[in-house]
Amino acid sequence: xxxxxxxxxxxxxxxxxxxxxxxxxxxxxxxxxxxxxxxxxxxxxxxxxxxxxxxxxxxxxxxxxxxxxxxxxxxxxxxxxxxxxxxxxxxxxxxxxxxxxxxxxxxxxxxxxxxxxxxxxxxxxxxxxxxxxxxxxxxxxxxxxxxxxxxxxxxxxxxxxxxxxxxxxxxxxxxxxxxxxxxxxxxxxxxxxxxxxxxxxxxxxxxxxxxxxxxxxxxxxxxxxxxxxxxxxxxxxxxxxxxxxxxxxxxxxxxxxxxxxxxxxxxxxxxxxxxxxxxxxxxxxxxxxxxxxxxxxxxxxxxxxxxxxxxxxxxxxxxxxxxxxxxxxxxxxxxxxxxxxxxxxxxxxxxxxxx
Numbered sequence: 320x321x322x323x324x325x326x327x328x329x330x331x332x333x334x335x336x337x338x339x340x341x342x343x344x345x346x347x348x349x350x351x352x353x354x355x356x357x358x359x360x361x362x363x364x365x366x367x368x369x370x371x372x373x374x375x376x377x378x379x380x381x382x383x384x385x386x387x388x389x390x391x392x393x394x395x396x397x398x399x400x401x402x403x404x405x406x407x408x409x410x411x412x413x414x415x416x417x418x419x420x421x422x423x424x425x426x427x428x429x430x431x432x433x434x435x436x437x438x439x440x441x442x443x444x445x446x447x448x449x450x451x452x453x454x455x456x457x458x459x460x461x462x463x464x465x466x467x468x469x470x471x472x473x474x475x476x477x478x479x480x481x482x483x484x485x486x487x488x489x490x491x492x493x494x495x496x497x498x499x500x501x502x503x504x505x506x507x508x509x510x511x512x513x514x515x516x517x518x519x520x521x522x523x524x525x526x527x528x529x530x531x532x533x534x535x536x537x538x539x540x541x542x543x544x545x546x547x548x549x550x551x552x553x554x555x556x557x558x559x560x561x562x563x564x565x566x567x568x569x570x571x572x573x574x575x576x577x578x579x580x581x582x583x584x585x586x587x588x589x590x591x592x593x594x595x596x597x598x599x600x601x602x603x604x605x606x607x608x609x610x611x612x613x614x615x616x617x618x619x620x621x622x623x624x625x626x627x628x629x630x631x632x633x634x635x636x637x638x639x640x641x642x643x644x645x646x647x648x649x650x651x652x653x654x655x656x657x658x659x660x661x662x663x664x665x666x667x668x669x670x671x672x673x674x
Contacts, residue, residue, distance in 0.1 A: 374628040374646060374668055379618035382413030387437040388420040388429050393530035393554035395472070395640065396422070396439045396607070402637045407626030413619045423502040424454055427610070431460045436615050437623070441472060441547065442606035443583035444502040446654035453505055463610045464658035465673070466620055467627070467649035470640050471604040473550050473587050474506050476567035477558070478543040479536055483567060486514040493523040495532040495544035506605070507545040509581060513573045529554040537561065549607060549640050550589050559594040566600040577603055583654075606651075611658050620660025624649070646670060 387404055390396030397419055404415035415437065420426055426438030427448045446452070451459030476486065483489065489511070496518060497503025504526070508518055518524050525532075525541055532544035533554045546552055558564055566589060569577075577584045587604035591597065611620055627634065628646060635641030650657075650665050650672035657665070657672040665672045 374625065374664070376667055378411035378413075378622050378625050380412050381616070381618045382411055382622050383616065383619055384414040385416070385437050385615065385619060386435040387415050387417045388426040388435040389417050389439050390420060390422045390426075390548070391528045391530060391554075392419050393528070393533070393552075393557070394422070395549040395552050396420075398553060399469075399549070399638050399640045400439060402634055402641070403623075403627055406630050406634055406637075407623055409626075410630060411622035411626045413622035413626070415623070421498060421501070424448075427455075427460055427463065430463055430610070430612050433612075435612075436619075437466070437609060437611050440608050440610050441502040441506075441583075442468065442608055442652060442654065443505070443581065445608055445610060445652075446583065447505075449655045454502075462613050463655070464613055464620075464661070465652050465655045466609040466611050466623055466658055466661050468606045468608045468652040469649065470549050470607050470643040471585070471587055472548050472607045473589055473604045474510060474569075474602050475546040475548070475550060475552065475555065475589065476510070476543055476602070477533070477536065477546055477555055478565050478567060479558075479562055480542055481563075481565055483543055483565070486510060486516070486567060486569065486573070488567075489543055490516055490521050491523075492542035493525065493540070495525045495527040495535060495541050496522075497526065497532075497545055497547070498528055499526040502605075503545055503547045506547050509577060509584075510545075510569070510573075510603070513576050513580075533558040543567070547605070549643075551593050551639070555594060564594045564596060566594065566596055566602070568601045569603060570601075574601070574603055608652050608655075610655065611660075613658070615658065615660075617658075617660035617663060620658045621664050624661060624664040650674075 387400055389400035400417040404417040408414045423440040423444035426440055429435040430438055448455045448460045496507035511518060527535060529546050535541045536544055537558060546555060574586050583605050584603040587602055589600045589602060591599050631641060631644060646668055650670045653673050661672060
């Protein structure tokens with residue numbers, strides 16, 4: 320009997336030990352999942368949680384690769400466009416490649432042909448295309464929408480001759496008026512016309528890019544050049560590093576006449592320290608707008624804006640034009656309707672664009 324009891328006790332102890340062993344083998348399951356909650360992988364969703372203190376609820380998935388036509392390699396469009404493209408590609412699912420181009424008109428035409436999906440355009444040129452006016456009179460193009468109005472582009476009349484102090488002084492002079500058919504050309508036509516000068520009759524006009532214009536000034540082949548771009552402009556900055564540069568001012572009477580004739584102009588001042596000119600220069604300016612083909616996805620346009628307006632410090636560090644960006648100005652262009660992706664982005668900020 321004692322042997323039987325001993326045997327029963329021994330079996331009971333073995334079963335108890337076996338039960339403890341099974342509990343130990345299952346213990347790692349909850350303990351393994353507990354640290355996972357604190358690992359970087361598990362905290363990733365928190366990093367993408369919308370931050371209501373910054374524009375946009377977060378970048379959208381499903382972005383694609385877009386070609387972004389800008390301008391010549393000596394202009395502001397290309398330099399600044401490259402900065403924007405890099406930041407958008409780095410921070411969203413949309414990949415943007417900035418490429419050189421012939422400027423506003425060429426950008427609209429490239430998008431119309433399907434060779435690009437995004438482009439820079441002057442506010443006046445965008446309106447001309449959309450309404451079939453001036454350089455687009457025989458070729459109306461309206462298959463594009465506004466993404467954002469970014470900064471002001473000054474009409475800069477550049478010369479190395481200190482005796483050219485007024486637009487009226489350009490009469491009889493050799494003057495570059497931008498590439499033929501470009502937005503710059505029509506700005507030159509408008510400014511000269513306000514002073515009673517005709518491009519064909521009163522000046523010796525040449526049709527050159529910004530870089531070619533400043534080279535011609537350097538070589539003494541022309542007396543002045545129209546450059547319409549955000550100041551400082553690379554081509555003019557390079558010229559000012561070698562020779563004293565002068566900018567021609569416009570007076571208030573003629574500025575008022577220009578604005579009355581075209582709502583796309585506004586009065587603007589270029590500070591003397593931009594190109595080390597003797598004094599501040601008063602001129603007119605138009606806006607620099609990013610446009611997109613209508614068939615670009617809402618996600619891509621939303622991501623463009625999110626990538627820009629959520630990284631203003633980085634963009635400003637990389638390019639001076641970043642300091643001029645604002646949500647209110649970005650939504651201010653009224654000539655061409657905004658893309659639905661842009662409308663969504665601005666709506667999240669309580670802004671109705673185009674108003």
